[in-house]
Amino acid sequence: MILPKRLGLTLVVLVPLILLVAAPLLSILGQTLGSAAWSDVLVSRLSRNLTWEPLGNTMILGLGTAIGSLLIGGFFAWLVVMTDVPLARTLGVLATLPFMIPSFATALAWSSLFRNSRTGGSTGMLAGLGFDSPDWLAWGLLPTLFVLIAQYYALVFTVVAAALASLNGDAVEAAEMSGAPRRRILLGIVLPMVTPALLAGASLAFAAAVSNFAAPALMGLPVRMQTLSTRLFGMIEIGQAERGYVLAILLILVSAALLGVGNRLLVGRRSFATISGKGARRHRMKLGRARWPLCCTAMAICFVTTLGPILLLVAASLAPQGSALFSDWTLQFWTGAADPDFARGQAGIFRNPQIVKALVITLGLGVAVAVAAVILGVLAALVLTGPRIRVLTETVNQLSFLPMLLPGIAFGAAFIVLYGAGFGPVPGLYGTPLLLGLALTAASLPFAVQTGRATVAQIAGDIDEAARMTGASFPRRLVAITLPLASRGLIAGALLVFVNVVGDLAIVALLYTPDTPVLSVLSYRYASDGFQQFANAITVVILAISVAATALAQLLKGRRP
Template identity: 30%
Template sequence: MTSTLIEAESPPPQKEPTKEPAKRRVGSSIRYRLKVILREPTTIIGILGILLFLYLIIAPVISLLADAFFVGQGDAHKAGAPVGSFTTYYLWRTFRSPIAYSMLWGPLLNTVTIAVSVIILSVLVGGTAAWLLSRTNIFARRWFATALIVPYMLPAWTFALAWTTIFKNRTVGGQQGWLEALGWSPPNWLAYGRLPIILILAVHLCPFVIMLFGSALRNLDSQLEDSAMMLGANRFTVMVKIVIPLMRPSLISATTLIFAKTIGEFGVAYVLGLPVHFDVLSTTLYRSVSSHQGGIAAVVAGVIVLIGAIAVWTDTHFLKEAKRFVTVGSKGSMDRTTDLGRWRGLATAGAGLFFVLSVAGPLLVLFLSTVMKLPGNFKPSNFTLDYWIGTDLPTIAFPNGVLRSPELWAATWNSLWIVGIAALSAGILGVLVGYIVVRSPVRFVSNFIRQVTFLPYLVPGIAFAAAYLSLFAVQRGPIPALYGTAMILILALMSEQMPYASRAGISAMTQLGRDPEEAAQISGAGWFTRMTKVVLPIQRGALATGILMPFISGIKGLSLIVLLAVPGTNMLPTFSLQLVDYGYTQASNAVILVICALAFFGTYFTQKLLKTDLAKGLGA
């Protein structure tokens, strides 16, 4: 009876719910997503882009770093292992061997001390200039806002050649400098090495501080300063307690960028350090590659990459922290300037002196050196145009004037078409990257493309060149050896400039809504038609930026191409460097003036075409 009641009260057994409908829903969802993905080629193009950038950006870096752990040709006896086997020999030789100091630690110490000194000088000089241009009423403020940015437009080693023209002594051979010709021989510590490298790089990189710090000062609400002064704070207290804390993100960004630029700079250290055997990491890397020490070069390049990555990570970290320093104020309060009163003329003279020392003076010195037969002789009979348009010159390896030299025009043509193709490719890829990042429905694809195209920014130019040399110096599978061809230069230049081109494309595509493209799609236009007829015309500004800025950077750049160019693909920077090695001062200075003209007027017309202002952050 009891059991009967219990059975009666118990609920009837129920069947477990089948999982088939849930599985069908999941399968339907996956099929729908695949249908959406395959209907639009954005994701497919993104996957192809991932494969392309893996090969052009990731693979060279991995190949370079791998060279540090495997025995290379010619090192089997020294490493005590067969070629291609795993080894720690290169790490030991670079970090721990008796010559480790000359191979790594000494150049590393020189690099760090130069970078720190350059940061200090750049911040002091550039910060003062930024304050004068942004917050005071100095004379010709608008003109100075562009004029003081010009050093950034010129190759860094322009100033190194001007320095040697004046201060060079003959203890290392070659022509004498102007001061020695006038009767005073400058000591080596002044003519070469650490001091001139620091001064020249500080002058060249000051515009970073002027642009970033000046932009932040313009956006700082001056009512905060006024309020503090009304409460009794003096100007020093306002500067320490209000202005500097609010400027901290821009200052840190400027200093980290300067640090990253300094560790990868090659031309200045080569011109001023080589005569007295003063090495930094970039020149050590160059010498290791030139002497076919691939394993040592890989270790040194790895150190450079690591330092560059740390610097950029620091910059990125503090840019995220910049949200803590946002202020809200009226626009009118931002535009007020400080009346310098009787100091106005002196401040203007200081800005003018900086322009003379950083731009006008070096360019004038270089030009005068190209029209002098003997250095430092200012008699009218000593001036000539032979080094520009003359023939049968006493310089054996360079018998004609620069403008009559077929080598110059060949190098100019190589620079224009190689850099032009690389810049055009970078610009188009930059817009495509922006399109993929913004439009792709697959988050992994968009995130990976965004990050991988930023990677070259972490790798200084000469280390990136070493990576390309490591990967493309020999045939790998169906890809032939590219070293010695123009293709390796095009690929390296294009890949190195992808951080700038891709960011221009991403920024522009973020601001472009889907409506124009969807309207074309409703009208029956395919993806290629929409890209060529709708997206690219709307984004022509971003495309122009992604092409012109890499072109200007490539024309004047030396660190990347110095390891990759050969006589058949000689470009203007490497051609000028060869003339420096020959000791042909007049000819090398003339070539660098040609490069300066191309870089300056290219930048100028870029600003006019894009209606932008470099002084307000185009180059930052």
């Protein structure tokens, strides 16, 4: 009796995974088969402008972000986990804050500081002080690279810190007792031990950077610097959808290739083992006189990459002129009535019906996607942690984590292909909140499944077995036992999914319409049209929502049931 029931549950999970993940990807590939778009994109006279220059910029940003994130994130991980640096816990919290800050927020903060007169409109604070930033500092590859590193070094920190925390300190302590210098210990012992984590963190940072849309769009498009993601967006916006779909496939391949290379480097390696059957204890290196200088250096990095941009955004949302961020503050951009003599007659964001509507839609989408993703994540976790049906269970496993490899902008394009115009009895969903919700739910599945597995694994199997022997059906066991016992962890996971949805721009950039406005796209649109204060104010609202939800999630995770 167990096998048929397990088969039924597996199919219940597998069907939505096919509809949400596999079908959109296959449909986008099908749209390009036999099309001239492949030759246009790859070998025509247009290919250099369409593909190869954007691909070159994409690779530069991806590799630069991987290296920069590795250096900063690895430094923070070593400092917080392996040394006696002061304020280690505070530094650990600050190093994870970039997860809460969308890349377009940091990009807007950079513009508020360095924007020059190249593109017209208001200038940044430095221009107001008499320093007109050169183009290479205000726009293009360098600022985009900074924005991406500022966000994704937190990803490397999380991966590497977890690896360092599991190291056996005996080797480090023995080296110290033998008189080995700190540099030799770091490069000769610690670094080789955490090589897998370093490769994994760098690969993830690369994949995230090449698929990022917000930063290159805000920092690159004003000077015509294109990446694959921005070129894909532009192709679909101007009606050249098939070329855009080819670029989406190329973007997926580039992202997946580097992740595959990182995994390949680790295959067959056995020299990284750091956890054995013997008891292990953590050993903290003594920094001596370097304790406070290194602490101040880390604090400075946190301020420049996280706290500083937030302060700049708040100031820029209150200042009438971008060149004077800290004078004549006003709430006009927040609550002011429409005034022809102020901001081209635009009312403050809380008096603008479209922005208020966007706030309601964004919050509603966040809640709906969080609930749907967590429910599907729990069901997938039950399939993956229970008795396995070989092929079907492995298919569930692969499909549930496949969205991690897919750039958001490409995912949005895939959903337009399959569900935008409709097919058979399924009506066209383009321009509806449902299409946004489906795409965001699919993109959130890897995190939801991981959260579900972590929480379900904490519930002893004999509880469910006892209920099953008494005749309780699976739905009843799920509602009466699994969900209540795992509720705290699931709510925390749902809140973090909610944060990702509220700050997402890549997926919704293609699915947005005037009838379905969301805050992130409105912020991007205002910034693109030169209404910087309104863009900054909307972004501050997104940050406030994200910080509150993340803090609540951390509080729930920290409490014991």
